[in-house]
Amino acid sequence: MELYLDLYSQPCRSVYIFASKNNIPFEFKKLSLLEGEQYGEEFGKINLIRKVPALRDGDFCLAESIAILLYLAEKFKTPDFWYPADLHQRACINEYLSWQHTTVRLHGSKMFWLRDKLDSALEDLNGSLKLLEEKFIQDKPFIAGDNFSLADLVAIVEVMQPVGSGLDVFEGRPKLSAWRDRVQAAIGKELFDDAHQSLLGAQESVTLMDASKMQFFKPKILKLFM
Numbered sequence: 531m532e533l534y535l536d537l538y539s540q541p542c543r544s545v546y547i548f549a550s551k552n553n554i555p556f557e558f559k560k561l562s563l564l565e566g567e568q569y570g571e572e573f574g575k576i577n578l579i580r581k582v583p584a585l586r587d588g589d590f591c592l593a594e595s596i597a598i599l600l601y602l603a604e605k606f607k608t609p610d611f612w613y614p615a616d617l618h619q620r621a622c623i624n625e626y627l628s629w630q631h632t633t634v635r636l637h638g639s640k641m642f643w644l645r646d647k648l649d650s651a652l653e654d655l656n657g658s659l660k661l662l663e664e665k666f667i668q669d670k671p672f673i674a675g676d677n678f679s680l681a682d683l684v685a686i687v688e689v690m691q692p693v694g695s696g697l698d699v700f701e702g703r704p705k706l707s708a709w710r711d712r713v714q715a716a717i718g719k720e721l722f723d724d725a726h727q728s729l730l731g732a733q734e735s736v737t738l739m740d741a742s743k744m745q746f747f748k749p750k751i752l753k754l755f756m
């Protein structure tokens with residue numbers, strides 16, 4: 531099985547951590563978004579949407595991180611806590627997985643790319659983080675209750691995205707920080723750091739990146755957020 535990933539991307543990091551943590555055998559196919567490799571002919575055969583993450587399992591190709599996570603969970607029968615059979619716990623996880631696309635994920639990316647439009651990006655991000663704390667985490671250890679799940683995995687990689695732009699989103703947020711510590715411990719520090727290594731060194735690489743590389747990526751990103 532092949533996973534096409536660029537670890538700058540939040541949805542790629544959740545798929546990478548999930549597959550690694552569950553010892554799912556896969557070939558890491560590095561695809562550099564900043565080099566425009568998503569537009570290559572070969573990748574078009576894997577994912578016509580031309581986004582990562584993408585999966586190829588024999589003749590079967592799949593896009594969309596949440597679909598990939600659920601496919602892997604079902605195919606490899608990962609431990610129940612990731613995506614519990616319990617109706618209500620599963621519903622809470624589905625609720626977060628449905629909500630995150632247009633909130634924590636989008637607002638975290640905005641902070642990462644639009645440092646020049648900080649005020650409005652920061653306002654959106656603060657609103658999403660407040661909801662993450664008040665609606666999803668509440669006073670529970672994890673989003674679905676007592677146990678770590680797919681919802682926490684998807685949430686932590688999203689919350690980390692603005693950290694890649696130098697913003698300490700945990701400062702002044704003790705509830706979010708305590709949740710982060712529990713989630714990091716559940717993933718394991720080594721794997722967590724491995725998945726976030728390129729993101730946390732990203733500011734430097736993005737600043738140093740020459741204009742020809744950014745031509746592939748930044749205009750699309752900016753259009754998305756305007």
Ligand SMILES: N[C@@H](CCC(=O)N[C@@H](CS)C(=O)NCC(=O)O)C(=O)O
Pocket residue numbers: 539540541563568580581582583593594595596747750
């Ligand atoms: N909803 C998709 C989003 C995937 C996505 O937007 N991937 C971005 C990286 S974070 C990408 O590949 N962008 C390439 C492009 O837009 O050219 C998922 O959850 O997998």
